[in-house]
Amino acid sequence: RKEVEQDPGPFNVPEGATVAFNCTYSNSASQSFFWYRQDCRKEPKLLMSVYSSGNEDGRFTAQLNRASQYISLLIRDSKLSDSATYLCVVNAGGTSYGKLTFGQGTILTVHP
């Protein structure tokens, strides 16, 4: 089983749609969680961190469920510019402090 698993998609949605991505992680000792965005042939860029209480940044909402080892990202009112691959990322902490484990990514295409 992979340490971080995501539905690879692709998700094809119209502009204005709401789309949700899910991610599960296997290491129950994981301490910090992130969503990164990677555009085609570009480097990953931090989209948002995921806090235990859930957090929102504009149209983006991230949720964490430690009991189920599950992370989600909700995008409301999708824009064409949201088209990208969304990477679920986990930091195990402890002796692995600073080392990130990346999911395979979920591809999102927003069309007019």
Place this chain on the structure above:
Amino acid sequence: EADIYQTPRYLVIGTGKKITLECSQTMGHDKMYWYQQDPGMELHLIHYSYGVNSTEKGDLSSESTVSRIRTEHFPLTLESARPSHTSQYLCASSQMGLGYETQYFGPGTRLLVL
């Protein structure tokens, strides 16, 4: 925007050549990382460093080597390139903030070994 740089951005080279991929950051970060990513696949950590003179192997075995003589510089070397080394190599550095590490990535080097 993160101040982390990689050169070259693209490299096409023949089998058996020695290559060095450069990575430098001007943010004063102690921790630096090298990842390898094939098209459409996930990133795999191949090397990391927690500071000067510190280097560790990552989760994915790699024939490359790294050095960390200066805080800002973390080059990756392949002594003898092979077609199996064809991939994208991404360098990253991290800082501590609000109780967790945030990693910033360089633009990557796309390597093609013929």
